[in-house]
Amino acid sequence: MESSTVSAMKGDKLKDPPQWRNWLARVKLLARQKKVWDLINPQIEEDRLEQPMRKPRRPQYTEGGSESVKREWRDRLDIYKLDLAEWEQQAKGLDAVNEWIIINLDPIHHASLLDYETPYERLVYLETRFARSNAYEEDIRAQWKQFSSMPPRKGVDIDRWLADWNTLREQAVTLNLPEVKSANKDFLRAVKNVLPIWWQAKYESIIMNHEDWETRDLIENFRGFYHEVIPQEPDNTISEASFSTFQDFKEAESEAKEMEEDDQHILQKQEDKPFAKRRCPCGNPGHKAWLCYTINEAVRPQDWVVQKAKIQRVQKALKEDPQWKDWIEAKIKVYNEKQQKGQDKEPVANNALFPPPQVSLSAISTDNLSPVDI
Known part of the structure; x- marks a missing residue:
């Protein structure tokens, strides 16, 4: 228990207000372990706070007393020993918390605690400063x-x-x-x-x-x-x-559904547009076809999950328009070669999903497909 508690209390020294809550929680963890939290809780008014024990006084032995007096003294001595042990445990707990506060407070704030002695006084001050x-x-x-x-x-x-x-x-x-x-x-x-x-x-x-x-x-x-x-x-x-x-935010779902429902209609309208003005065959209007992660494997991030539905959409669109497919293939080749020269890397043109000189629809890779899609 001791080691796990110490581990849980590790953290940065208190320096700025954003740290206060976590820092105080660590103080509370230690104080509860030492059974002194009710004596130092800074959120309780001092007049309502449980007070620490006073050090018990050892009973005085009376020389020449009667047997009843001696018995009473022995009883009082036993009680004194119990009270002393409890007081010592509490005092050690308060000292441990007091020391922890100093150690885990950024040194730039040490001087500000010189006017405060008890853990309660110090925590009340720190709360007014950092909370x-x-x-x-x-x-x-x-x-x-x-x-x-x-x-x-x-x-x-x-x-x-x-x-x-x-x-x-x-x-x-x-x-x-x-x-x-x-x-x-x-x-x-x-x-x-x-x-x-x-x-x-x-x-x-x-x-x-x-x-x-x-x-x-x-x-x-x-x-x-x-x-x-x-x-x-x-x-x-x-x-x-x-x-x-x-x-x-729900707009995205409706847009996706509309795109799926109107896909054929969009493709028909696209036929009247120049290749450069057309929406990407995957259906996303936010990027160019040669930058599409579904189409151009060379630009696809390693952790990208390709959707089967998008591959099917691309295949369908380009099967119906071979000239558009050839145009995209050429764009991918030019773009990838430009990237190779700029980054001084090995040629990656053959990584395109439509690699020259001949492109097959089966060239679309499904290596990164989600198991749900396959």
């Missing part, structure tokens, strides 16, 4: 509700935006705000139009397939994809419309 008020909690709650699903402004540095978003999330987590439980959904709302191809994949895995993601991992996954897909030099590749507010 967040209700006003602070409401402020963080309001900020989270306002900004958690708000897309980044046009031209903002995406890394700075991600850092600010995660800082706000961590503050909300520290306060145990129930609103932060939907952080993954809020993040998806915020970045939906920033990187649609990434959003689509994560929406399907998290919302539709109920995969469990740590929010920090989700953020880093988005950051990595963003820097791979979006040019890092300033440009206008992302339009202002890409940063519009997401009005209704």
Whole structure:
């Protein structure tokens, strides 16, 4: 029990207000183990606080007393020994907590405790200094509700935006705000139009397939994809419309259903458009065909799960329009070769799902298909 308790109490030294709740919880864990928490709880007024034991006084032995007096003295001595043992245990517990407070407080705050001696006095002072008020909690709650699903402004540095978003999330987590439980959904709302191809994949895995993601991992996954897909030099590749507010999260489901139902109608309308103006054969309007993870294996992330339905959609669309298929094949070849030269890597053109010189519909790889889709 001792080792597990000590392990649970490990953590950073108290330096800033966001640490207070976790730090106080560690104090409480130790104090309960030492059976002194009711004596030092800083949230109880001093006049209502249980007081520590006073050191018992040893009973005086009276020389020449009668047998009854001697018996009474021996009884009082036995009681004294029990009280002394209890007092010593309590005093050692209070000393242990007092020492822990000093050791686990950042040295820059040590001088501020010189005027306080007991663990209770020190915890009361530290609580007034570090504990967040209700006003602070409401402020963080309001900020989270306002900004958690708000897309980044046009031209903002995406890394700075991600850092600010995660800082706000961590503050909300520290306060145990129930609103932060939907952080993954809020993040998806915020970045939906920033990187649609990434959003689509994560929406399907998290919302539709109920995969469990740590929010920090989700953020880093988005950051990595963003820097791979979006040019890092300033440009206008992302339009202002890409940063519009997401009005209704359920919209995505209805859009997907409408796309499935109207697929044939869309393909018919696409025939009248130039190849460069057409929607990707996979049905997603948010990316070009040569950047599609379903079509171009060379740009597909290793952990990407290809959907069987999308492969079938691509096969159907290109089977009905061989010239469009040839055009996409050429675009993939040019794009992949350009990437090879820029990154000084081995040729990857043959990794395209439609490799030249001849392309077969069976060339579409199903290696990354989900077991559900196969």
